[in-house]
Amino acid sequence: MAATALDSEITKSDKYSILLPTYNERENLPIIIWLIVKCLDTSGYDYEVIIIDDGSPDGTQDIAKQLQKIYGSNKIILRPREKKLGLGTAYIHGMKHATGNFIIIMDADLSHHPKFIPKFIELQREHDLDVVSGTRYKDDGGVHGWDFKRKLISRTANFITQMLLRPGASDLTGSFRLYKKDVLQKLIDSCVSKGYVFQMEMIIRARQLDYTIGEVPITFVDRVYGESKLGGSEIIQFAKALLYLFATT
Amino acid sequence: MTKLLEWVSVLSAFVAVWYSLVAGYVKHPMIEKNMTLVIVSPLIFVILFGLYAVSVILYRVFTFNNCEDAAKELQEEIKEARRDLQEKGLRW
Ligand SMILES: Nc1nc2c(ncn2[C@@H]2O[C@H](COP(=O)(O)OP(=O)(O)OP(=O)(O)O)[C@@H](O)[C@H]2O)c(=O)[nH]1
Ligand SMILES: [Mg+2]
Numbered sequence: 001m002a003a004t005a006l007d008s009e010i011t012k013s014d015k016y017s018i019l020l021p022t023y024n025e026r027e028n029l030p031i032i033i034w035l036i037v038k039c040l041d042t043s044g045y046d047y048e049v050i051i052i053d054d055g056s057p058d059g060t061q062d063i064a065k066q067l068q069k070i071y072g073s074n075k076i077i078l079r080p081r082e083k084k085l086g087l088g089t090a091y092i093h094g095m096k097h098a099t100g101n102f103i104i105i106m107d108a109d110l111s112h113h114p115k116f117i118p119k120f121i122e123l124q125r126e127h128d129l130d131v132v133s134g135t136r137y138k139d140d141g142g143v144h145g146w147d148f149k150r151k152l153i154s155r156t157a158n159f160i161t162q163m164l165l166r167p168g169a170s171d172l173t174g175s176f177r178l179y180k181k182d183v184l185q186k187l188i189d190s191c192v193s194k195g196y197v198f199q200m201e202m203i204i205r206a207r208q209l210d211y212t213i214g215e216v217p218i219t220f221v222d223r224v225y226g227e228s229k230l231g232g233s234e235i236i237q238f239a240k241a242l243l244y245l246f247a248t249t
Numbered sequence: 250m251t252k253l254l255e256w257v258s259v260l261s262a263f264v265a266v267w268y269s270l271v272a273g274y275v276k277h278p279m280i281e282k283n284m285t286l287v288i289v290s291p292l293i294f295v296i297l298f299g300l301y302a303v304s305v306i307l308y309r310v311f312t313f314n315n316c317e318d319a320a321k322e323l324q325e326e327i328k329e330a331r332r333d334l335q336e337k338g339l340r341w
Contacts, residue, residue, distance in 0.1 A: 031327055142313060
């Protein structure tokens with residue numbers, strides 16, 4: 001009895017800070033915010049959304065301000081930066097202003113659907129996990145809008161990575177995750193890589209530091225609006241990071 | 250121990266066993282009779298593993314979930330969001 005009362009006391013004070021880095025997401029930002037509000041207001045969890053916009057030339061910042069007026073400045077928090085400084089540092093910047101004890105990281109380009117957030121939270125609570133990672137590679141997870149070539153590259157990269165690093169998580173390059181705040185801070189401090197491969201290093205460090213990791217299958221719908229920034233140089237970056245982690249962790 | 254060192258130690262154990270057979274440190278009529286097989290066994294192993302890897306990867310590519318429903322649902326939600334946000338006074 002006493003234990004359950006205490007448990008609900010703790011869970012009641014849980015707060016989730018959603019970090020939303022944006023660069024030229026004027027079309028997507030209102031919709032992702034609308035979806036977050038829709039999916040989380042019904043669930044009753046306490047949350048805030050922190051938008052980290054890197055001076056997008058398309059006026060994402062202006063849209064963000066309007067959204068803040070609509071949904072309130074306690075829900076929508078703006079932490080813009082002057083210029084494009086990269087994703088890794090955007091998370092660090094956003095986390096400094098987060099008031100929640102949990103951090104959720106997701107892309108603003110609609111490839112990550114907020115309907116999975118309650119599932120992340122439930123799984124985290126069930127096992128008191130340090131990290132919950134969305135996965136496209138397991139069970140009902142999947143991708144929409146990928147051709148044969150992209151699927152082949154991604155499955156091959158995943159196979160090799162699993163074999164070499166045995167990370168204990170099936171989706172290393174995905175960036176839809178929930179972290180305990182102090183855990184995320186420690187992981188960021190121990191990560192050396194920047195940019196696209198940052199996500200992979202985070203989960204490898206989590207394994208190395210013996211944090212518990214859970215997985216929720218997610219459906220990944222490739223961006224509808226805006227340009228994809230993934231190119232051939234990502235594959236080289238990925239290979240380098242893989243070899244680095246293979247030799248050092 | 251790093252993953253690299255794990256691989257190096259397991260591989261060296263295999264190489265040591267293989268070499269001791271080939272070089273004749275371990276003697277047995279069975280080994281001498283099948284010497285060519287012993288010599289090429291690492292190659293066979295690599296080929297079999299390659300076949301395994303290719304079939305697993307191709308199987309996973311073809312069974313990769315396409316999420317048609319999720320994409321359709323998202324399209325509907327985008328329309329609904331646009332309508333609702335317009336009503337709330339968003340200009341974009
Ligand atoms: N603040 C900030 N956000 C960024 C930066 N680069 C990308 N983003 C955002 O980070 C998220 C993920 O970036 P994406 O461009 O979608 O990268 P991706 O998912 O690997 O690749 P695609 O979806 O194929 O383009 C999106 O919400 C982007 O708007 C950056 O330098 N600064
Ligand atoms: Mg994306």
